[in-house]
Amino acid sequence: SQQGEEDPQALSIQEGENATMNCSYKTSINNLQWYRQNSGRGLVHLILIRSNEREKHSGRLRVTLDTSKKSSSLLITASRAADTASYFCATARAWSGANNLFFGTGTRLTVIP
Amino acid sequence: DTEVTQTPKHLVMGMTNKKSLKCEQHMGHRAMYWYKQKAKKPPELMFVYSYEKLSINESVPSRFSPECPNSSLLNLHLHALQPEDSALYLCASSQALGGSNEQFFGPGTRLTVL
Numbered sequence: 001s002q003q004g005e006e007d008p009q010a011l012s013i014q015e016g017e018n019a020t021m022n023c024s025y026k027t028s029i030n031n032l033q034w035y036r037q038n039s040g041r042g043l044v045h046l047i048l049i050r051s052n053e054r055e056k057h058s059g060r061l062r063v064t065l066d067t068s069k070k071s072s073s074l075l076i077t078a079s080r081a082a083d084t085a086s087y088f089c090a091t092a093r094a095w096s097g098a099n100n101l102f103f104g105t106g107t108r109l110t111v112i113p
Numbered sequence: 114d115t116e117v118t119q120t121p122k123h124l125v126m127g128m129t130n131k132k133s134l135k136c137e138q139h140m141g142h143r144a145m146y147w148y149k150q151k152a153k154k155p156p157e158l159m160f161v162y163s164y165e166k167l168s169i170n171e172s173v174p175s176r177f178s179p180e181c182p183n184s185s186l187l188n189l190h191l192h193a194l195q196p197e198d199s200a201l202y203l204c205a206s207s208q209a210l211g212g213s214n215e216q217f218f219g220p221g222t223r224l225t226v227l
Contacts, residue, residue: 042220
């Protein structure tokens with residue numbers, strides 16, 4: 001399967017705490033992207049990190065990428081109740097001419113007010 | 114306009130019905146996608162259109178038939194579906210194939226097959 005794995009599957013934290021989600025994948029990639037999905041809704045793109053980058057920041061988000069371990073992490077700092085959602089990593093394969101995205105299994109984050 | 118719209122939001126159909134899902138974007142994107150998402154699972158790619166031509170079909174059963182009438186519209190025609198086809202169907206678009214392009218997703222159509 002080309003699908004990535006994410007852990008934890010579910011994470012529950014208090015508002016103000018940091019949340020860390022991990023993603024592992026199996027194949028060489030062009031880039032790795034993180035998406036957020038509110039319950040039963042469409043996905044929203046959060047951040048993209050290229051295979052030659054190791055760390056990237058966007059607001060309260062910090063993403064790291066370790067291509068030697070085929071893994072990535074998403075850190076959300078100072079979490080808010082509105083951050084409650086499912087978070088998916090998605091990889092675009094290195095040898096694919098198309099923009100296929102393969103999504104990880106997702107982490108369901110609950111931020112308790 | 115940075116929206117991808119999908120209609121209908123909800124659809125209930127019998128196994129003998131024919132229905133269509135519609136997706137529209139006005140961002141000038143030339144790549145459009147259909148995904149299927151079962152509950153508590155990640156989205157799975159079904160079809161990719163590039164410049165209105167079918168680029169990828171991820172071995173989807175023929176009871177799903179995609180159509181791209183123009184660069185802004187993407188349809189998914191449904192016929193003789195099975196109850197296991199019940200899922201959230203997501204449409205997405207991106208600037209073009211290849212490169213490092215984020216995908217913009219619509220809100221989805223929740224399909225129930227009775």
